[in-house]
Amino acid sequence: MKEEKLKKIVERSEVKTDRYFVDKVMANIENDAIQPKKVKFWSPFQIAIGFVLVAIVSGFLVYNISTAFLLNGNIAIPLVWSIFLLLGLKHLLFVHRWKLYLKANR
């Protein structure tokens, strides 16, 4: 089959969209623009993973920083670490409270 003929054949294989296709696309875009952006929260699983990671990383950092300045076995090491973890936990509880507040006011 000649190249020209094949080109015409393939051109004729073009599939046409639904006549309202463009209107649907534009309506979807406008709806998307009107809707306020949803606040995305972490799932409980992601929070748990995050908390464990924070505990490990902060524990490592606090231990190394503390040993650089304090004697080994000093009470400040677990104390500073605990403060870090409690601050992290406080933040997560704050996020959770906001989540409940936004759900109730939706």
Place this chain on the structure above:
Amino acid sequence: MVTRIKDKDTELVHRVRDGDTGAFRILVNLYKDKSLSLAVSIVRDEPLAEDILQDVFIKVYKNIKKFKFKSKFSTWLYRIVVNSCYNELKKQRPKVAIEASNILEQAVTKTRDKTLAYKDQQKYIQMAMAQLKTDEALVLRLFYLCEMSLKEIETISGYSVSKIRVDLHRGRKNMEKQLKLLLGEEINTLL
């Protein structure tokens, strides 16, 4: 001609970036049918392809500021279409395979007595195209319908140039074979 289209696209993209939704409507109108043809080549299901395309155009509108003008707008768009279709295909594979196999059965049972009308010709051509392998149909449509160069097809599909050449060669042969199978001698009256 190609430069003019490219310039027109560039101007439209700039207007869309400035918040002109009318310009985006023009872009959708320009590329909707070719994009749908590419999507159908991959997913082999027209309603599904249209749904994918709806999402693609919304995605394009949202991310148009990420378009860097390193390629033609059409190349960027078709690449998103192809990637979205392959992602969808991973979820839909079993269903699509069954639907594609039905097309030939329907086609072969049709009578071939009369000279084919334009619409019938188009239907048979689409049926023949549906019988080609995904890669072949995609490459044929990108090359002949979208008038993309081999390099651009490489960017859009992710295939190597040598594979594209092979797919083009096989696609041409198989297209002719399928049309002969569907139309018999009528193939000479085609076009």
